[in-house]
Structure formats: structure tokens, C-alpha cells
Amino acid sequence: MADLRAALVAGLNRAFRQSDVGSALIEDVAQEALLRIVDRVGTFRGESRFLTWAMAIATRSMLSHLRRAQWKNVSLDEMAAAGLIPRLATVVSNDEDLDRLRLMDVVRAAIENDLTDRQRQIIQAELAGVPPDVIAERMGSNRNAVYKLVHDARARLKRAILAAGWTPDSVKSVLKGFDTNG
Amino acid sequence: MAEQRPGVKALVEQALSVLPQELGCDSCADYLAAYADYRLGGRTPPDSLKGVGEHLDRCEACLEEFKLLLDAVQGARDSLGGQHDL
Structure with a gap:
């Protein structure tokens, strides 16, 4: 021992x-x-x-x-608020920036309109950097249940991105810009 | 320059790579030690642990836990004079 x-x-x-x-x-x-x-x-x-x-x-x-x-003393609502994707600047300097703006618009709109309240809360908390075990604790749930909500939310976001005319390749190309500009 | 926030890129990547069925974090944790032993031994984990690898590719929190575990096991082994187990 x-x-x-x-x-x-x-x-x-x-x-x-x-x-x-x-x-x-x-x-x-x-x-x-x-x-x-x-x-x-x-x-x-x-x-x-x-x-x-x-x-x-x-x-x-x-x-x-x-x-x-x-994350002591931070409520789930506060965590979710910290993960809001802000409305983006409308002035862009080139096509790559414009593509990023368009993709972000799709993602933000999908989070606002296509997710359940619970899914939205969790995805935004994750965007704020809150780990799933802390989210689960705040929700009085467990990590499996939280991950299931995250999984289903990601599937809905994927559907929204593809429905907006993006392809996996075009998204990948725009995401490359995140590495250099993000 | 368009404004961005950290995490959005990861969210989009995770959304596009979503699988029909994925392990949850607690289920992944149940098999993390076994998965770690394969990786520490430089061996490819068997198909029965495929879901663990898929989960780690999509869950930053569990990936962090996994990396810390690899490090911790090395530290524990060193303290035992290189023994791999008690």
C-alpha cells in the first residue's frame, strides 16, 4: 500500500x-x-x-x-454566455475573410436556431472552454449524458453547415485560415 | 480581418467528423487505462478499443486526461525503479 x-x-x-x-x-x-x-x-x-x-x-x-x-462559483448560464459567438465585423479585407465570416454566420445561426436549449447551453459552455465533467456537475448529470447532447448537437451543426452549401473540402480550406489568422 | 473566437474551429471540425455512434466520456474513461497500456508499449490498440481512439479524437477534455495519464504512469514507473507494475 x-x-x-x-x-x-x-x-x-x-x-x-x-x-x-x-x-x-x-x-x-x-x-x-x-x-x-x-x-x-x-x-x-x-x-x-x-x-x-x-x-x-x-x-x-x-x-x-x-x-x-x-469554474467554482460560475453558473452554467454564465459559462454559456461566455461562449457566445459574437456578431462578426462586416468589413473584410479579402475573400478568405469573407468565407470565414460566412461560415461563422452559418455556425452561429445553427447554434441559435437548430439546437435545443440544453444543447445550445452545453455547446456554448464548451466554446468558453468548460470541460464536460464540470458541465455535468452543474447539470446534475453525468459525462456520458453530456457527451450525448454534444454529439447530437454536433450532428445538427454538421447538417446545417452542409445544407448551407458548404462541402467538407471547402470548410477544411476555410479552417486552414483559422490557423494563420485565428 | 474577421473576428474569431478560440474553439470555433475545433467545434466545426468536430461537427464535420461526427460519427453515428460514439463512446461517451465515462465509457471512454472505463477503457482509458487499457488504451494507455497499448500506447505506452508502442503497440496498436485492438479493434475492441477503437471507440476510445475515436472519442479521444473528438473530445479535448478526455484527450487532456489521456495525455496526463501517460505522463503520470511514466512518473509512477520511474518511482518504482522502472517497474511497469506493482
Whole structure:
């Protein structure tokens, strides 16, 4: 047990070395993960090495902790508002900019008109950078259910983009501009 | 220059690459350790784990978790003197 705990601490230190995580938090999360591992050890199916399985539990615990802390005191409505795609500038300097404006218009209109309220809220929260586990927590749901809503919303956005006359290739070409100008 | 916001490009790419059936995040997490072991061993994951790879291609949050897991496992192994398991 001491070896496992030490390995969890070492693993968390390595994975989160670039985050602002103190050693006290690492120790706390490792201890919390250890209890969880003991509690769930009967569900270990042997599909991976035990160490990898245990480390996955510890990594998820730390990530959840950091994500919850980052979005603490922010409501789902506020998250969604932060992800609104703004109306775009109408003055453009070239055809590439115009194409990007047109594509953004299609995406914004599809988010506004083609998604359910729940789908819109989640997609906008994702655009604001909110991870699905935080969204799920705010919704009193789980990550699978949130991902299903995201999946269905993406399918509707795809239909809207294609219905507006875009092809996968033409979208890809415009998206290249995002890399250089976005 | 047209205004853009971060994440819109990813959203459009994810929309266009949507599959009829995809694993959810919790289901992906269930198999993440097994998938990680294949990747850490430099082996191609079997077809039974194909859905994990597809999900990671479309979910930035799970991809972040996966990358951290790879790093964490390496750190844990190093602490055990290179042992791959307890």
C-alpha cells in the first residue's frame, strides 16, 4: 500500500508539474485516490496493468479537482454566455475573410436556431472552454449524458453547415485560415 | 480581418467528423487505462478499443486526461525503479 501511494504521488507530480499544484494537494489527492482504489479494486478487470488503472483513478481525481476549482462559483448560464459567438465585423479585407465570416454566420445561426436549449447551453459552455465533467456537475448529470447532447448537437451543426452549401473540402480550406489568422 | 473566437474551429471540425455512434466520456474513461497500456508499449490498440481512439479524437477534455495519464504512469514507473507494475 505504501508503494502504491508513493507511486501515485510520483505520477501526479510528474503529470501536473506544469500546473500550479502544491505538494500538499498532491498528497491529499493521492490519499483520496488510494481510498477510491481500495473501494473499487473489485471492479478491476485486468484489462490493463494495475498501476495504470490506479493511476487513471488518481489522474482523474486531480483533474476533476482542478477543473472544479477553476469554474467554482460560475453558473452554467454564465459559462454559456461566455461562449457566445459574437456578431462578426462586416468589413473584410479579402475573400478568405469573407468565407470565414460566412461560415461563422452559418455556425452561429445553427447554434441559435437548430439546437435545443440544453444543447445550445452545453455547446456554448464548451466554446468558453468548460470541460464536460464540470458541465455535468452543474447539470446534475453525468459525462456520458453530456457527451450525448454534444454529439447530437454536433450532428445538427454538421447538417446545417452542409445544407448551407458548404462541402467538407471547402470548410477544411476555410479552417486552414483559422490557423494563420485565428 | 474577421473576428474569431478560440474553439470555433475545433467545434466545426468536430461537427464535420461526427460519427453515428460514439463512446461517451465515462465509457471512454472505463477503457482509458487499457488504451494507455497499448500506447505506452508502442503497440496498436485492438479493434475492441477503437471507440476510445475515436472519442479521444473528438473530445479535448478526455484527450487532456489521456495525455496526463501517460505522463503520470511514466512518473509512477520511474518511482518504482522502472517497474511497469506493482
